[in-house]
Amino acid sequence: MTAAAAGRSLAVGVDLGGTQVRTALMRADGELLARAAERSDLAGGPRAVVEQIRRLVDAVTQGVAPEHLSGVGVSSPGPLDNVTGVVLSISTMPGWIDIPLVAWLNEALQRPVVLENDGVSAAIGEWRFGAGRGLSDFVYVTVSTGIGGGVIAGGQVLRGRRSMAAHIGHMTTQPQGETCTCGNQGCWEAQASGTTLGQRARRLAPTRPDSLLARIGPGLNGAHVSDAARAGDALALELMAQEAEELGIGIVNLLHIFSPQAVVIGGGVSTGFDLLKAGIAAQVARRALPPFRDVPVVPAALGPNAGLVGAASLVLPS
Amino acid sequence: MTAAAAGRSLAVGVDLGGTQVRTALMRADGELLARAAERSDLAGGPRAVVEQIRRLVDAVTQGVAPEHLSGVGVSSPGPLDNVTGVVLSISTMPGWIDIPLVAWLNEALQRPVVLENDGVSAAIGEWRFGAGRGLSDFVYVTVSTGIGGGVIAGGQVLRGRRSMAAHIGHMTTQPQGETCTCGNQGCWEAQASGTTLGQRARRLAPTRPDSLLARIGPGLNGAHVSDAARAGDALALELMAQEAEELGIGIVNLLHIFSPQAVVIGGGVSTGFDLLKAGIAAQVARRALPPFRDVPVVPAALGPNAGLVGAASLVLPS
Numbered sequence: 001m002t003a004a005a006a007g008r009s010l011a012v013g014v015d016l017g018g019t020q021v022r023t024a025l026m027r028a029d030g031e032l033l034a035r036a037a038e039r040s041d042l043a044g045g046p047r048a049v050v051e052q053i054r055r056l057v058d059a060v061t062q063g064v065a066p067e068h069l070s071g072v073g074v075s076s077p078g079p080l081d082n083v084t085g086v087v088l089s090i091s092t093m094p095g096w097i098d099i100p101l102v103a104w105l106n107e108a109l110q111r112p113v114v115l116e117n118d119g120v121s122a123a124i125g126e127w128r129f130g131a132g133r134g135l136s137d138f139v140y141v142t143v144s145t146g147i148g149g150g151v152i153a154g155g156q157v158l159r160g161r162r163s164m165a166a167h168i169g170h171m172t173t174q175p176q177g178e179t180c181t182c183g184n185q186g187c188w189e190a191q192a193s194g195t196t197l198g199q200r201a202r203r204l205a206p207t208r209p210d211s212l213l214a215r216i217g218p219g220l221n222g223a224h225v226s227d228a229a230r231a232g233d234a235l236a237l238e239l240m241a242q243e244a245e246e247l248g249i250g251i252v253n254l255l256h257i258f259s260p261q262a263v264v265i266g267g268g269v270s271t272g273f274d275l276l277k278a279g280i281a282a283q284v285a286r287r288a289l290p291p292f293r294d295v296p297v298v299p300a301a302l303g304p305n306a307g308l309v310g311a312a313s314l315v316l317p318s
Numbered sequence: 319m320t321a322a323a324a325g326r327s328l329a330v331g332v333d334l335g336g337t338q339v340r341t342a343l344m345r346a347d348g349e350l351l352a353r354a355a356e357r358s359d360l361a362g363g364p365r366a367v368v369e370q371i372r373r374l375v376d377a378v379t380q381g382v383a384p385e386h387l388s389g390v391g392v393s394s395p396g397p398l399d400n401v402t403g404v405v406l407s408i409s410t411m412p413g414w415i416d417i418p419l420v421a422w423l424n425e426a427l428q429r430p431v432v433l434e435n436d437g438v439s440a441a442i443g444e445w446r447f448g449a450g451r452g453l454s455d456f457v458y459v460t461v462s463t464g465i466g467g468g469v470i471a472g473g474q475v476l477r478g479r480r481s482m483a484a485h486i487g488h489m490t491t492q493p494q495g496e497t498c499t500c501g502n503q504g505c506w507e508a509q510a511s512g513t514t515l516g517q518r519a520r521r522l523a524p525t526r527p528d529s530l531l532a533r534i535g536p537g538l539n540g541a542h543v544s545d546a547a548r549a550g551d552a553l554a555l556e557l558m559a560q561e562a563e564e565l566g567i568g569i570v571n572l573l574h575i576f577s578p579q580a581v582v583i584g585g586g587v588s589t590g591f592d593l594l595k596a597g598i599a600a601q602v603a604r605r606a607l608p609p610f611r612d613v614p615v616v617p618a619a620l621g622p623n624a625g626l627v628g629a630a631s632l633v634l635p636s
Binding site: 159161162172175185257259 | 480492567575605
């Protein structure tokens with residue numbers, strides 16, 4: 001760390017998503033000092049979102065002397081090229097094709113900007129300040145609309161060709177299973193995402209009129225299943241058992257492939273981790289080779305802030 | 319490289335297996351200058367095998383001036399601890415439990431000795447001198463009795479906790495599939511190893527009396543299937559198509575997980591790679607996200623010598 005860098009002990013994280021743009025000012029110890037968020041301006045397109053980011057970064061850095069700020073780290077859905085700083089496409093955001101986001105933000109913010117894939121950002125956040133702290137080998141899995149993640153292997157971020165490694169949600173875990181949004185059958189995310197959990201609930205609820213889930217209607221989603229399971233609803237408990245089984249199969253694969261020191265589970269579905277834990281452990285006991293069975297499978301520590309924290313930490317001296 | 323190391327341009331590789339112990343003298347450019355092999359002395363136990371290795375190393379280094387020899391690299395079935403040099407167990411070799419192989423060989427050979435897992439050794443062999451030359455990210459898969467392999471990620475060997483990464487044969491690819499030797503259902507190796515190919519053939523051959531495979535009898539194995547398929551036998555072609563499909567599912571998973579620059583297929587089954595190639599490509603086309611579909615899936619270049627070459631290269635200055 002240079003003397004100049006040592007003074008730059010604050011960083012801004014930006015979490016760009018199809019629903020919200022969120023920013024935070026972070027201290028070098030991971031503490032978030034200020035936050036701001038807006039609903040993503042999808043209609044306005046990339047230029048409007050860059051303007052949103054400028055506004056939100058200004059808001060969280062108000063009163064901060066420029067010499068204390070190391071830069072801005074941005075977590076974005078991919079695929080993206082983190083070397084050239086170009087977002088190749090974002091399926092949930094119209095018009096986001098080949099956007100030179102880092103160049104645009106450099107110009108708008110007049111600060112150093114670093115871009116990273118959202119799964120990798122969250123993995124880095126958990127690595128630096130969360131459930132993966134101090135580990136050299138761990139896998140971060142986020143289970144929500146889809147399944148994504150990031151991998152730390154041998155103390156390094158796993159990147160692969162075109163920085164496309166860790167598309168773990170698209171490993172096939174049930175070759176004759178559910179059709180995935182990608183067109184394949186039986187991708188892990190088609191079997192075990194929060195979206196799938198909600199779909200299964202909507203399919204079964206009408207057949208089980210006694211279930212709490214039968215009263216919710218077309219808005220029934222994964223979070224409702226988790227809540228109803230906590231209240232002891234039989235259908236919801238069955239659905240959570242199936243969710244744990246499908247999650248467990250993919251986790252067992254990651255154990256054998258990476259031999260991690262821990263598997264960290266984040267994303268919306270992980271708020272029901274206490275309800276899934278035993279079912280995941282049962283799959284590990286059934287399917288993993290003995291030396292892999294003691295690897296901790298734990299919930300993420302940073303919740304929805306993992307990506308924000310990870311992005312900010314990218315521009316801090318390590 | 320020090321001046322002293324520069325002169326040590328020869329290395330010995332040892333490939334320890336349940337059938338044979340093989341050694342070779344290798345030049346720094348990967349050329350094998352001398353070879354020797356014996357049937358593994360399973361009855362004699364670890365001490366007898368160490369004596370075999372001593373004899374075989376002496377044979378291939380006869381006439382070599384000690385100052386030209388950099389050391390001895392040993393490829394062994396695992397699990398093993400490559401830091402302490404201890405073989406934890408070898409399921410196919412009785413009495414091989416917690417054997418301090420590196421210490422014993424140091425004493426017997428009076429030379430530096432390095433120990434490495436056989437899948438990783440073969441991956442390193444293909445990386446340095448074979449189909450993975452010049453790549454920073456690739457996956458080596460060996461398909462024979464079981465399925466094993468090794469991974470190079472970001473220019474480093476993937477090791478993980480206790481050096482147990484890359485147990486790729488035990489990822490579950492068909493959760494309701496064949497029972498594996500490990501007890502799990504549907505491990506990739508239970509679905510797609512050479513052993514499984516032979517078992518399927520023995521199960522089906524009696525029901526297809528017109529097939530070439532029906533004439534072979536109880537010794538029918540995977541190699542017979544490959545040969546019969548080459549001769550146009552219908553049953554053998556069906557079995558190879560199924561083999562390609564099962565292999566392809568696992569390969570698709572490795573593409574999404576590692577984003578490698580190539581997948582290299584070795585082991586006995588890869589001698590039929592030309593017969594499997596189209597079927598593997600069909601699974602990739604069907605199941606992989608578009609940006610992963612152009613990754614080359616290629617046969618290994620070093621054949622049965624990959625482990626020997628990789629082990630020898632461990633003790634050469636890189």
